[in-house]
Amino acid sequence: MFAQVRHQLCPDLAIDLGTHQTRVAVGGRGLILDEPSVVAVDSESRRILGGGAAVGRVAKQMIGRTPDGITAAYPIRGSVVHDFDLCEAMLGSFLRKTGRSKLGLKPRVLMTVPGAISPVERRAVTNAAERAGAGDVFLIEQSRAAAVGAGLPISEPIANWICQIGAGTTDIAVLSLGDIVVRRARRVAGEAFDEAIAAYLRREYSLKVGSRTAERIKHEIGSADPLDEELVVEVSGIDTAGAVPRKAVITSEDVREAIAPVLQIMTEELRATVESCDPELAADLADVGLVLSGGGAQLRRLPEYFERQLGVPVRLVDDPARVVIRGTALCVDHFRQWRPYFESAA
Template identity: 55%
Template sequence: MIQWVRQQFCPDLAVDLGTANTRVAVAGEGIALDEPTVVALRHGTRQVLGRGTAVGRLAKQMLGRTPEGVTAVRPIRSGVVTDFEVCEAMLRYFFTKASRQSFGLRPRVILAVPGTATPVERRAVFNSAERAGAGEVFLLDKAFAAGLGGGLPVAEPIASMVCDLGGGTTEIAVFSLGEIVASKSLRLGGDDFDDAIADYLRRTYTLTVGPQTAERLKQELGSASPLEEELTDEVGGLDGVSNVPRKAVITSEDVREALHGPLERIVSALRSVIEKCPPEIVSDLADQGLILTGGGALLRRIDGYLADQLGIPVRAGRNPLHAVATGASVCVDHFADWKGCLESGERAA
């Protein structure tokens, strides 16, 4: 009863604090907010513009082309907090925007964190959330959340496998009977894909492009294996020799070549996880296949490419960009059932 009353006035929140995007789900209501993980500060200060509201979509528009007097900051890199103060300001804004807190109550918050996060990095997430207004804070493994939210039968006696390809991390896990039986977490994600494209253009075309242009090329031309009809796009950058603005026509073959290295690292991580599994589990995976979640699941032909490399079926999970937040929201909605999978603040110390 007390819990019911508390939920009416201050519902629990589930947060996917992503390198590129943050999603907040409200208990019983689903995802309430999905915004870029970006904050706009007054230049040379730690003051968030717009009285603390220049956060998310508005701030992302300023990244790379910040007007004078404004600095756009991404407080999460490779899935972990790199700027505590800004992360706290961002979470405070998101908590207030997503939930209706009354009577000074502080929401219970479940935050998804990457498997590679060290105890110090976990403590940073925990502290940022608490200072931003959370009451009790629990941490949830991102791969677990991705499996749960991606629609995998995680609690069934049949094994299943997920790979969440985010902006800064790759989370891989094999589930059986509600447990993770093998996993791997890499500090490699869409940001590294963008860097690889920028490096390639510098080396091949002596053209320097910004991270936003590299990301746009990845999304508009990128593919993991050849396309029936290859694509082209004209991009603007700086000539690497004369440093003057120049345009170049880039093809989908160029982008694929650039992405080859990071994709190979993902394949080898997936192989190493499969190799750790006992034969019965591997045989389940050959039937069930691999489910992809996260923004990287949207890269053209990534399913076919990984299926060829791994020899098991591969497909995108349902609503891949929201899988982690959906999984975390399952845990806030059925807290007692999933409490055993959560790490409390005390244990994160």
């Protein structure tokens, strides 16, 4: 009885703490917050600007445009806590925005983490959430949450292969009978695409661009395989020779050449996953294929690229950027059923 009343006053929360985006869902109600994982702070005092309000969308607008005394920072890098104090402040701001805690009760929280982070990194995530105002904190691997959110039949005796490509980490797993059989994670994902594009423009066009411009190029014309009609975009940057503003026209072929090494690393990780499987599971993968999820998986013709490289069917889930928070929210809604697969600091 007390548990039911407590749940009504302070429902459980699902949090997908991503490198570029943080999403929060309330048990039984779905997604209620979707904000950039950015904080704007005074460089000396490390205090958040605007009395603690410069978090999320407000802070992201400042990236690349701040004076020397102000920093717009990402507290999460590679899907793990990079700056503990800023992460705590950011989570605290997001939890307050949910407005779900009443009578001093702290919500039970389920948070996502990559599959291959260290115990110290896992503890940092838990501590940051607890200090931000969470009650009991549980962790779930991103690949498992993505598989649940994608509706894969992971409880059945058949292999389910998922590749979750976020901003900071590519998380790969093969699941069967409700658990992860093989897992691999590499800190090469969406950000690596952006960095590769920026490096290519500097090398081939003598043009220096910021991370946001590189990300925009990826979204507007990026592709993993040739397009029926190739795309172009005009970008502005700084000429590396003359140190003056300059524009250049970039093609989708340029972007493919830039990101090819990153795609090759992802392909090698996927092949290594198959090599780690038992022959029976590997045989299943040839039939059921690979499922792609995550914001980084929205690159044009990425399923076709992996199909060509791996020789198995590949499909992209619906709404790939939110599949992890969707799966985490489902696990919160059926907490008792999924509890054996959560990690707790207790």
